[in-house]
Amino acid sequence: MIPAEVIEKYNPTKLKLPADTFLFMEGDLPRFYYQIISGQIKMININTDGKEFMQGQFGGGQSFGEPPIFHNAPYPASAKTVGPTVLYKLHRDKFFQLLKEHPDLHLELTSILTKRMMYKAMIMKEMSNHDAQHRILTFIDYLKKEYGTNNEPFLVNLTRQQLSNLLGIRVETVIRTVKQLAENGEVELRGRKIFR
Amino acid sequence: MIPAEVIEKYNPTKLKLPADTFLFMEGDLPRFYYQIISGQIKMININTDGKEFMQGQFGGGQSFGEPPIFHNAPYPASAKTVGPTVLYKLHRDKFFQLLKEHPDLHLELTSILTKRMMYKAMIMKEMSNHDAQHRILTFIDYLKKEYGTNNEPFLVNLTRQQLSNLLGIRVETVIRTVKQLAENGEVELRGRKIFR
DNA sequence: TTCTTAATATGATCCATGTCATAAACTGAT
DNA sequence: ATCAGTTTATGACATGGATCATATTAAGAA
Structure with missing residues (x-):
C-alpha cells in the first residue's frame, strides 16, 4: 500500500519470519505499522475450545493491524504468518509522521480501512443470520x-x-x-x- | 465530529426527520456524508425472517455510513432514526474536499473508523463463539x-x-x-x- | 387516566449445527 | 516413494439456542 520508496525514507525495519509464526498476539499493545513485502499474514482469534476464527488475511503489499495503533488499544486478534513472510516494520510515530506528510497515502489508507469495515459488516450480518x-x-x-x-x-x-x-x-x-x-x-x- | 463551523462552510443541507424513519436502505448507493446534530440513528440489517441486527448506533455529533462513500459501494445496512433527528447532509464531493483541506479532521475520522473496526472485530469474535x-x-x-x-x-x-x-x-x-x-x-x- | 405498544418473562418443543469418532483422499516435505 | 499432516467425508448423537405461544409488566402517548 505505501510504496517501498516512500516507506523506506522513514527507516523501517525489515522482518523475515518463517511459516506459522506469530508476529503479535491478541491482547498485545501495538507499537508498529506492518506492511507485507512477500508472503501472507492472517489475523485470527482462537476460541476457548481451540477453534480458529479468521478476521482477515493479507498478502504482498498489504498492511494490517493498523486500527489499534490509533488508540493504543490491545490487538483484537493475533497475527500469524501463513508461509515464509517478509515485512516492513515501522514505528507508529514514524507511521503517523508519514501519513501527515503524505495526505494522498492517508486517503488511500482510509479507503482500505473502509473496505475492510464493509467486509466486516457483511460478515456480521451473515453471522446474525x-x-x-x-x-x-x-x-x-x-x-x-x-x-x-x-x-x-x-x-x-x-x-x-x-x-x-x-x-x-x-x-x-x-x-x-x-x-x-x-x-x-x-x-x-x-x-x-x-x-x- | 466535524465542527459545525467547519462543515457549514461547505454548504451542507440540514435534514429534519421524525422518529422511526429510514434515511437510506441497505443496498442503496451513497451520495452524502451524514452527521447528526441531534437525535439518534441506528444502522441495521433486517434478516429474511424480519429480525433486526444492529451494526451500530450513533448520536449527536457523530457521523455514520461513511465507508461506502469511499468506494461508491452499496450500503451494507439501513439507517433509521431512533427518535426525532436533525442532521447535516453533505455531498460526498464536498466531503472529500473538506477532508483534503483539513488533514487534522481526516486523521480524526480515521481514528473514529478504526475504533469502529475494533468494535466489529470484537463482535465478530464473539459471534464465532x-x-x-x-x-x-x-x-x-x-x-x-x-x-x-x-x-x-x-x-x-x-x-x-x-x-x-x-x-x-x-x-x-x-x-x-x-x-x-x-x-x-x-x-x-x-x-x-x-x-x- | 387510559390506551397502545414495547419489553420482559416462562414453558414446551424443535431442529440445525455442534461434537465425536473414524477413515479415506490429498498434499507437501524429506 | 514414503511419511506426516491436513483436508474431506460420513454417520451417530447431543444440545443450546431458536421458535412458538401466552401472559405479565413497564413505558410512552393521547
Missing part, C-alpha cells in the same frame, strides 16, 4: 464480486476448512452444506473444487 | 470499559431487546442467559436493570 446455506452462499457471492471476472464460473479458491474459519461455522457443517448447495444447483462441484 | 453467556458478558465488559467510570457497579443501559439486536441472539435467550449470569454472580440485577 443462522442459516448455513445463506451464509456460505453470500460469502461466495462476495468473493465472486470481489475477485471474479465476467460471468465465468468462479472458482472458490478456499478450502472448506478456510471457509469454516472465515464464517465461524464448523468444518463438518461447511462440508455438508456445500454438498447441499451443489444438490440445489447453487454451486457446482468439479472434483472437490467449488464453482459458482 | 457460540456460547451465549460468554457473548453477553464480553459485550458488557466492553461497554463497561468504554463507558464505565472507575470500579463502580456499571449500569448496562440497554434493554434485553437491544442486547439481542446487537449480538445476534434471540431476545428470549438473552433474558434467560442474563438470569443465569445473575445466578452465577457475574452480573447483578436491580429490578430489571443489569449491573456489573
Whole structure:
C-alpha cells in the first residue's frame, strides 16, 4: 500500500519470519505499522475450545493491524504468518509522521480501512443470520464480486476448512452444506473444487 | 465530529426527520456524508425472517455510513432514526474536499473508523463463539470499559431487546442467559436493570 | 387516566449445527 | 516413494439456542 520508496525514507525495519509464526498476539499493545513485502499474514482469534476464527488475511503489499495503533488499544486478534513472510516494520510515530506528510497515502489508507469495515459488516450480518446455506452462499457471492471476472464460473479458491474459519461455522457443517448447495444447483462441484 | 463551523462552510443541507424513519436502505448507493446534530440513528440489517441486527448506533455529533462513500459501494445496512433527528447532509464531493483541506479532521475520522473496526472485530469474535453467556458478558465488559467510570457497579443501559439486536441472539435467550449470569454472580440485577 | 405498544418473562418443543469418532483422499516435505 | 499432516467425508448423537405461544409488566402517548 505505501510504496517501498516512500516507506523506506522513514527507516523501517525489515522482518523475515518463517511459516506459522506469530508476529503479535491478541491482547498485545501495538507499537508498529506492518506492511507485507512477500508472503501472507492472517489475523485470527482462537476460541476457548481451540477453534480458529479468521478476521482477515493479507498478502504482498498489504498492511494490517493498523486500527489499534490509533488508540493504543490491545490487538483484537493475533497475527500469524501463513508461509515464509517478509515485512516492513515501522514505528507508529514514524507511521503517523508519514501519513501527515503524505495526505494522498492517508486517503488511500482510509479507503482500505473502509473496505475492510464493509467486509466486516457483511460478515456480521451473515453471522446474525443462522442459516448455513445463506451464509456460505453470500460469502461466495462476495468473493465472486470481489475477485471474479465476467460471468465465468468462479472458482472458490478456499478450502472448506478456510471457509469454516472465515464464517465461524464448523468444518463438518461447511462440508455438508456445500454438498447441499451443489444438490440445489447453487454451486457446482468439479472434483472437490467449488464453482459458482 | 466535524465542527459545525467547519462543515457549514461547505454548504451542507440540514435534514429534519421524525422518529422511526429510514434515511437510506441497505443496498442503496451513497451520495452524502451524514452527521447528526441531534437525535439518534441506528444502522441495521433486517434478516429474511424480519429480525433486526444492529451494526451500530450513533448520536449527536457523530457521523455514520461513511465507508461506502469511499468506494461508491452499496450500503451494507439501513439507517433509521431512533427518535426525532436533525442532521447535516453533505455531498460526498464536498466531503472529500473538506477532508483534503483539513488533514487534522481526516486523521480524526480515521481514528473514529478504526475504533469502529475494533468494535466489529470484537463482535465478530464473539459471534464465532457460540456460547451465549460468554457473548453477553464480553459485550458488557466492553461497554463497561468504554463507558464505565472507575470500579463502580456499571449500569448496562440497554434493554434485553437491544442486547439481542446487537449480538445476534434471540431476545428470549438473552433474558434467560442474563438470569443465569445473575445466578452465577457475574452480573447483578436491580429490578430489571443489569449491573456489573 | 387510559390506551397502545414495547419489553420482559416462562414453558414446551424443535431442529440445525455442534461434537465425536473414524477413515479415506490429498498434499507437501524429506 | 514414503511419511506426516491436513483436508474431506460420513454417520451417530447431543444440545443450546431458536421458535412458538401466552401472559405479565413497564413505558410512552393521547
